[in-house]
Amino acid sequence: MSNFDFSTKLADAWFPTPLFTASGCASSGKELSQFFDLRSIGAVVTKSIMIKPRSGRPTPRMAETPSGMLNSIGLQGPGIDAFLGDDIPWLLNQGARIIVSIAGETVDEFSTLARRLRGVSGISAVEVNISCPNVENRGQVFACDPDSASAVINSVKMMIGGELPIIAKLSPDVTNIAQIATSVFNAGADAVALINTLLGMVINLETMKPHLGGKTGGLSGPAIRPIAVRAIYQVKEVLPKLPILGMGGVASGRDALELILAGASGVSVGTANFGNPSAVYEIQEDLRKLLIDRGFSSLSDAVGYAHRAGA
């Protein structure tokens, strides 16, 4: 069925296919390019970039859990200068589409990062990571509070609104995610990314202390997929026009289809890359087949299909 339309849009950004790397699970693309052609997927969503280079949290930084894992990286990265100097030109040279993820400790830092991205050509969208759980202060998880979340999105909007679609990445660690989504939508977010990891902890039975160097970590992997599906469904119900980039434990084409049916216009693959470096591409091709098998003539017909009347 060659006339199947697999393309998708996140606000004004168009992508030929709907599968993306999840931020923080593909570095800046180089490592995975050995395993598949980066041009063959929707886009590379880069690791969240901060203003300055950052060395991150102490090791151990990971613990495997049933059908999941905890990570406690703490946004290790090269800083915006090296990122714009090395990583973006490399990705552009590969012909990859790029969504840049940014993270800051203050509203001003997000605003500065947005300003640095203004005028960088070849970027499809900006994902604003206001929900990384691996920060020293829970108060820095902007996405846990509607006012803080909208303050960040508003500042980014003032800097690059209209030039680049702004995707607000939200945390599932809240009582009412639709309320947070509504506040970032009102602040000018063009799309939302659902969901970031959930805060978790593992205690090492030999040391009888928290296992991770940073004590707490973000839970990801198939264990959290039902939470992602629920969050996407709830936000789609309240804000049917707001595009959603879905992620959370997607490890197969059928998993990606669940998120699409719940309301995601695109799907990011994160932890599955760790177990299978070809995962994004394989999941994308599985999803294509599953949609065609179900008689959809386009991806967009399937987005939010679980919300149809009588469903």
Place this chain on the structure above:
Amino acid sequence: LDLMRQLQELDHSSQVRSRCVRFKNGYRMSPINKNANQITATIISNKRIGVYHQLLLEIGEAVRFAKPGNFIAISVGGDYSKMILRRAFAISRIADRGEYRAVELIVAPHGSGSSWLCAQPAGIELNVVVPLGTAFKVPTEPVSALLIGGGYGSAPLFGLAEVLRERGCRVNMLLGASTAAKIYAPLEGKRSVNSLKIYTEDGTGGEIGRVTEPIPDLIRDQQIKVIYSCGPMPMLAAISRIAIEHDVAHQCAVEESMACGVGICMTCVLPVKDLHGEVKMLRSCIDGPVMDGEFVMWESVGKSL
């Protein structure tokens, strides 16, 4: 330390260039996963050797790129497993002759993933990514080398010993463990070394004590020019201090828990001095597992920078 600059990466193939270029003060970032392949490997044999398992995996063409020090990342648990992460194992020996194009692994069935792997019989197919990481660099001249292994960390040293012997090096080996059952020293491995001494902490095998104790005397008596080590991190740290003190090159294979093995998860980082003398959190899967011991900031391992 002139000889250290002469250490070169061993190339089995002319297509392979040095993955990690060593400079006077530290590392330059290596090209990433250049020779890695995601392939299906078949278990040729799985034998119990003491408390460990020796697995031989047929990996076909990929064997051409594997070198002592490299590792392999294996999916475990089958299709419906709750174990979502690959397990990384050091390649202990490479067999690219006769009927098999295979790598050998020595696996300790410690956790759920390694136990599953040790329970798999010959004929089982595994999804693997291989080869990964840096390899041991070997001297350009036939010098006297000291190989030090802790527990099953000795496994990759036997493959290295064969390579060093072929190049005319004298190979001295020290193996240590808490108890004799945890010493891995196969008969054919013993034949590839010129001298072998074993240390156990409980005295159940060889001398009582730690492998680090006889190193200074050995360096002097055997005119050791390069040390290779693999084992627990505190052992590697102690050897690094001795190597620096005696002005001997030291190549060590580090161990940090890894989620991906291919450089994307950022969990296996270590504080290492880079090319400019600046300490950075480098990934032990990409810039390691084999590193120059003198550049690893051992006292900062497990701490924030």
